[in-house]
Amino acid sequence: MSKYKFNIDNYHAIGHADIEIEGITVIVGSNGCGKSTMSRWLYYIVNTLSVLDSFFFSDFRDVIIKSLEKYSNALDDISNYLDDDKKRFFDHTLSLMTMVTLSNGGVEKLDFYYKRAIGSLDDMLVNFLQKEQNPQQVRRVLNLFGITEQTHVHEDIERNSIQLFSEYL
Known part of the structure; x- marks a missing residue:
């Protein structure tokens, strides 16, 4: 006892x-x-x-979602280059993340949705970069995603996302 x-x-x-x-x-x-x-x-x-654990988890979840929402804003900037279904999938994943609580899946479920969202971001960004567009817009979008060079898109997104999730966790 x-x-x-x-x-x-x-x-x-x-x-x-x-x-x-x-x-x-x-x-x-x-x-x-x-x-x-x-x-x-x-x-x-x-x-x-x-309820302390639930409070900390909710705060952690909200920080992670907020970090992904800034990417959503960057996607809005390049929306004419995106597949609407992929953008809807990303937005739907964000909305699913808001419903995750400590008692219905917790960190594991949040991690699953986070990786799903990052994978979707990666796909959309690669599709954007494969099309002809304004070089200044490319630099601005890469900067919003924290990517240093266009040739390292996958590596930078993966590194940045793993670092962010681990840091907040």
Whole structure:
């Protein structure tokens, strides 16, 4: 059984309390000594700790989605060069990512969708680069994707995406 230790000083009616919780814990005392305050305090601590992982996961998911949305904006810039189905597939993958929670797949599912989105980005970018277009637009798009040279598109996208996901994870 887990053992939790808490120290409370000068909190409402509680001047000082050292609390050890192991198994069943009973709070007793005279009227006005802080039993209800202690009970509420313990409830909020335990409740917060139980959702902390979900909170961190949601924040992680939102950061990853936001990083992909900047690529979506870059895709809008080259939309006349893109296959509409591929762009819809990318956007659909982003919307699926918003529904991933810690309890319905967690990091593994998010990683799966992230890799799917990156693969889709890679395909669209390669298709864009194979067509004739304005050199300044090519430089701008490559810069938005963090790609240094047109000849290293696959390597740069893979490196940047793995680095980003690992960094945020």
